[in-house]
Amino acid sequence: xxxxxxxxxxxxxxxxxxxxxxxxxxxxxxxxxxxxxxxxxxxxxxxxxxxxxxxxxxxxxxxxxxxxxxxxxxxxxxxxxxxxxxxxxxxxxxxxxxxxxxxxxxxxxxxxxxxxxxxxxxxxxxxxxxxxxxxxxxxxxxxxxxxxxxxxxxxxxxxxxxxxxxxxxxxxxxxxxxxxxxxxxxxxxxxxxxxxxxxxxxxxxxxxxxxxxxxxxxxxxxxxxxxxxxxxxxxxxxxxxxxxxxxxxxxxxxxxxxxxxxxxxxxxxxxxxxxxxxxxxxxxxxxxxxxxxxxxxxxxxxxxxxxxxxxxxx
Amino acid sequence: xxxxxxxxxxxxxxxxxxxxxxxxxxxxxxxxxxxxxxxxxxxxxxxxxxxxxxxxxxxxxxxxxxxxxxxxxxxxxxxxxxxxxxxxxxxxxxxxxxxxxxxxxxxxxxxxxxxxxxxxxxxxxxxxxxxxxxxxxxxxxxxxxxxxxxxxxxxxxxxxxxxxxxxxxxxxxxxxxxxxxxxxxxxxxxxxxxxxxxxxxxxxxxxxxxxxxxxxxxxxxxxxxxxxxxxxxxxxxxxxxxxxxxxxxxxxxxxxxxxxxxxxxxxxxxxxxxxxxxxxxxxxxxxxxxxxxxxxxxxxxxxxxxxxxxxxxx
Numbered sequence: 001x002x003x004x005x006x007x008x009x010x011x012x013x014x015x016x017x018x019x020x021x022x023x024x025x026x027x028x029x030x031x032x033x034x035x036x037x038x039x040x041x042x043x044x045x046x047x048x049x050x051x052x053x054x055x056x057x058x059x060x061x062x063x064x065x066x067x068x069x070x071x072x073x074x075x076x077x078x079x080x081x082x083x084x085x086x087x088x089x090x091x092x093x094x095x096x097x098x099x100x101x102x103x104x105x106x107x108x109x110x111x112x113x114x115x116x117x118x119x120x121x122x123x124x125x126x127x128x129x130x131x132x133x134x135x136x137x138x139x140x141x142x143x144x145x146x147x148x149x150x151x152x153x154x155x156x157x158x159x160x161x162x163x164x165x166x167x168x169x170x171x172x173x174x175x176x177x178x179x180x181x182x183x184x185x186x187x188x189x190x191x192x193x194x195x196x197x198x199x200x201x202x203x204x205x206x207x208x209x210x211x212x213x214x215x216x217x218x219x220x221x222x223x224x225x226x227x228x229x230x231x232x233x234x235x236x237x238x239x240x241x242x243x244x245x246x247x248x249x250x251x252x253x254x255x256x257x258x259x260x261x262x263x264x265x266x267x268x269x270x271x272x273x274x275x276x277x278x279x280x281x282x283x284x285x286x287x288x289x290x291x292x293x294x295x296x297x298x299x300x301x302x303x304x305x306x307x308x309x310x311x312x313x314x
Numbered sequence: 315x316x317x318x319x320x321x322x323x324x325x326x327x328x329x330x331x332x333x334x335x336x337x338x339x340x341x342x343x344x345x346x347x348x349x350x351x352x353x354x355x356x357x358x359x360x361x362x363x364x365x366x367x368x369x370x371x372x373x374x375x376x377x378x379x380x381x382x383x384x385x386x387x388x389x390x391x392x393x394x395x396x397x398x399x400x401x402x403x404x405x406x407x408x409x410x411x412x413x414x415x416x417x418x419x420x421x422x423x424x425x426x427x428x429x430x431x432x433x434x435x436x437x438x439x440x441x442x443x444x445x446x447x448x449x450x451x452x453x454x455x456x457x458x459x460x461x462x463x464x465x466x467x468x469x470x471x472x473x474x475x476x477x478x479x480x481x482x483x484x485x486x487x488x489x490x491x492x493x494x495x496x497x498x499x500x501x502x503x504x505x506x507x508x509x510x511x512x513x514x515x516x517x518x519x520x521x522x523x524x525x526x527x528x529x530x531x532x533x534x535x536x537x538x539x540x541x542x543x544x545x546x547x548x549x550x551x552x553x554x555x556x557x558x559x560x561x562x563x564x565x566x567x568x569x570x571x572x573x574x575x576x577x578x579x580x581x582x583x584x585x586x587x588x589x590x591x592x593x594x595x596x597x598x599x600x601x602x603x604x605x606x607x608x609x610x611x612x613x614x615x616x617x618x619x620x621x622x623x624x625x626x627x628x
Binding site for chain 2: 071120
């Protein structure tokens with residue numbers, strides 16, 4: 001799946017992933033109205049609104065980008081109907097041949113992490129049938145419990161030829177409270193994210209596809225921390241970096257350069273509300289709520305240009 | 315809700331939480347057979363089997379224990395039908411007046427953590443109706459992203475009078491890979507779990523219910539690390555400690571003493587497969603699969619005695 005992601009990045013010339021993180025306040029009025037008219041002002045109605053909203057965006061951008069990253073929390077808040085919309089979104093994106101990164105940030109002790117890995121990337125065998133619970137192509141994984149929480153994901157990735165992105169340095173303001181703490185490592189000190197970067201590099205080395213330069217094991221490093229990105233890029237040469245924090249969180253094209261390899265690969269940049277709620281920004285307000293998906297398309301094109309300029313490709 | 319938990323611990327004299335972590339291999343044959351006959355060998359069939367299995371256990375132990383802790387991963391592996399069984403289990407346990415701790419280990423950047431907090435502990439407002447997605451009483455929270463990933467949970471806890479348990483020192487063998495690393499703190503070094511314990515203590519102090527000695531903010535510390543439990547008990551005087559790792563993972567009654575306060579409160583000990591799959595252990599094999607729930611009841615009684623002996627109450 002990592003090779004599919006790379007092939008699609010090359011084809012679209014856009015190392016961009018669209019974060020499908022639909023808050024209800026992003027969903028244009030006409031969609032909310034119609035969904036609530038059909039299902040009532042209920043969780044089912046909210047889930048339908050979210051799904052229709054996603055569908056419009058996916059239809060508008062699926063030829064421009066290689067991948068999408070639905071954030072499961074935004075669906076989970078609407079309970080079971082919300083999670084059904086999450087699954088519907090995954091299935092639809094896969095129909096459109098998009099690579100789907102489930103932003104689930106799961107992680108637990110061994111046997112429990114295995115259940116998460118099975119649910120999101122793998123399958124359960126019942127009788128002679130295989131059933132895939134959510135069936136994303138990649139998942140994000142929280143490593144706080146150490147390697148026995150990550151290894152079950154690695155096992156499933158190898159079986160299914162899928163991948164994970166391990167949280168190493170997250171994009172949020174308080175990420176440093178734990179991730180930047182200086183760790184005693186022999187006689188020297190290094191920040192926790194470097195320690196973790198080293199662990200990711202080892203896992204990456206161990207879990208390589210049969211062909212290609214990049215591993216099934218990637219990492220999450222926020223666009224808001226470009227200097228750390230540069231260091232981590234060196235520490236983890238086999239790992240693709242999923243870069244959140246571009247746009248609404250403050251990351252800019254110029255900040256992204258260090259996340260990429262010299263071949264212009266090795267990173268994929270996420271933008272969520274900057275794309276999906278583009279019509280609510282002054283810059284794209286002319287599209288209005290009715291044409292929100294066209295605004296999203298315009299925002300993707302602008303982002304592609306911003307990144308290409310930063311990478312010196314223009 | 316923390317006060318309800320404490321009242322129920324006092325009433326049952328059992329600081330015990332039953333971990334409802336149903337793996338399919340635990341579910342007795344007669345239940346699987348009947349569920350698969352009704353729904354086919356499908357995810358729906360597996361979810362029905364899990365739900366019927368849970369119901370039997372809950373019926374058998376609900377008068378003995380204050381709380382249950384369903385582990386969402388075990389349901390999530392079966393996709394949407396599995397999560398519907400998770401919700402059904404929560405609702406049923408609440409009908410039985412059990413306190414429900416959702417072992418979800420969620421955690422993300424601010425706005426996303428808010429969605430998780432809303433989905434598991436809070437509600438969404440649609441029109442003039444409130445909808446609760448999963449509606450657990452407590453949730454476990456992963457703090458790797460720092461305080462802005464935890465604070466949205468605190469806000470929702472204060473609104474709903476619910477609580478969280480923050481992962482501080484988990485029970486698994488590799489928990490030390492990150493959690494035990496020595497952090498430079500001024501001129502001294504202390505392990506990461508102590509740093510985090512300090513953060514939990516601060517949050518706990520800030521989020522106290524109107525009455526009572528314990529905060530809405532608790533912590534997870536594994537029974538497998540009793541020495542760390544002693545230290546963390548001192549660092550976090552206002553926090554209840556949720557103690558996993560008893561039984562199958564190796565924790566024993568005698569190891570638990572340090573997790574409790576002098577009043578015999580302050581901790582609640584989880585056992586999952588040691589209770590729910592008791593009938594598969596030699597000690598309780600006489601019950602057989604048909605009477606699996608009676609075996610679970612016997613295992614709860616033995617655990618209650620083990621803990622009481624350790625706490626010197628016998």
